[in-house]
Amino acid sequence: MNYLVVGEPDTVKEVMRRTDDFAPSNALTSVVPLAPATLRILSKAKFALPPVLASATGERHRMVRKMVAGFFTPAKVAAVAPRVQELTRHRIAETAVALDAGPVDLSLSLARHVPPVIMAELTAQENPPLDTLKVWSRDSLELFWGWPGPGRQLELALSAAEFYGWLRAEVEASRGRDSLFGVLLAAGLSTAEVCSLGYxxxxxxxxxxxxxxNTALYRGLGRGTHGWAELADPKRAAEHVRGVLAEESSVHTWRRAALHDTELRGVTLPAGAEILLELSGRHAPDSPPAAYSLAFGYGLHRCLGAKLAELETQLVVQETAAALPHLERTGPEPEWLRLLSFQTPQSVMAARLPQ
Incomplete structure (x- = not known):
């Protein structure tokens, strides 16, 4: 697929603001065409992703967005801070014990554990077992934002079908409950629509x-021992996380498509033209402090969990630096997950410095 790559921050904002000209209709479509055998697997699982939130526009999108936003209000996000700290400190205690025996992968011992619990508690929706959730999540990201060949697609589609089957059962079990899925069903959304949003x-x-x-821990440890220990200070931790968001966010691009023949900063675009928006890594060093926020999108499709993700990341970094100030990165440079719209180091190996 040939994309018009848009990186200049003000132009990215313009595209996301001009919802009558540029739509998110391609936001969740697979980067590479799915093979017939792959589609058969998904079809057998009744896999369907009708536009609801990230790939939708119009009044219905606004209605759904308002309902989902109710689960992530500023007050609710602020109130989970002690719970994030509690979970983080528990994981740090286990990590500290493991460090006595040698290097530890912080992506496994720490980073993966806190967000699923907080998400489940805020939405009142159960998660599958953590290892299963992580496999399903990674496989779905690769299927839709990676470049898998036909053979790999079959493996990923089987995983996506399992995920969707679990999700459909969870949606049905949510009827009448005061949970995210229950609220959406009560508002008249179909099972397929709730599954699409939930997926x-x-x-x-x-x-x-x-x-x-992962990235915040990895880059934090790369600051050297003194620089890492400084991140125990809340202000420095917040600045560090916002720097990562501005320069190397986990969601570094997003897509849009032209609804009709139009123009963007002097470039003529035909209807259907695919646009790749660079959300992270294109801000000048002297950009305004709010530059980091573009990592979460802009306008009607700004991420509803932006404040939550920032809070969780800051607290995990802050608490880890405070409890384990004498850490250093160790081992070879990790492999990175590099998908069209997602990136992260696959591991964050750390060891204690000799005292």
């Missing part, structure tokens, strides 16, 4: 935040 919300609510925590 990527379950992923975005925890996987992309875990990825952000």
């Amino acid at each position: 990527f919300l379950v992923i975005a609510g925890q996987e992309t935040t875990s990825q952000l925590i």
Whole structure:
């Protein structure tokens, strides 16, 4: 697929603001065409992703967005801070014990554990077992934002079908409950629509935040011992996380498509033209402090969990630096997950410095 790549921040905002000209209709479509055998697997599972939130526009989108936003209000997000600290400190205690025996992968011992619990508690929706959730999340990201060949697609489609089957059962079990899915069903959304919203919300609510925590920990440890220990200070931790968001966010691009023949900063675009928006990594060093926020999108499709992801990442970094100030990165440079719209180090190996 040939994309018009848009990186200049003001132009990115313009595209996201001009909803009558540029739509998110391609936001959740697979980067590479899915093979017939792959589609058969998904069809057998009744896999369907009708536009509801991230890929939708119009009044219905606004209605759904308002309902989902009710689960992530500023007050509710602020109120989970002690719970984030509690979960983080528990994981740090286990990590500290493991560090006595040698290097530890913080992506496994720490970063992956907190976001799923917080997401489940805020939405009143159960998660599958953590290991299963992580496999389903990674496989779905690769299926839709990676470049898998036909053979790999079959493996990923089987995983996506399992995920969707679990999700459909969870949606049906939510009828009459005061949970996110229950509220959406009560408002008149179909099971397919709630599954479509839930499919990527379950992923975005925890996987992309875990990825952000990975990068924040990795880059934090790369500051050297003194620089890492400084991140125990809340202000420095917040600045560090916002720097990562501005320069190397876990969600670094997003897509839009031209609804009709139009023009963008002097470039003529035909109807259907695919646009790749660079959300992270294109701000000048002297950009305004709010530059980091573009990592969460802009306008009507700004991420509803932006404040939550930022809070969780800051607190995990802050608490880890405070409890384990004498850490250093160790081992070879990790492999990175590099998908069209997602990136993170696959591991964050750390060891204690000799005292």
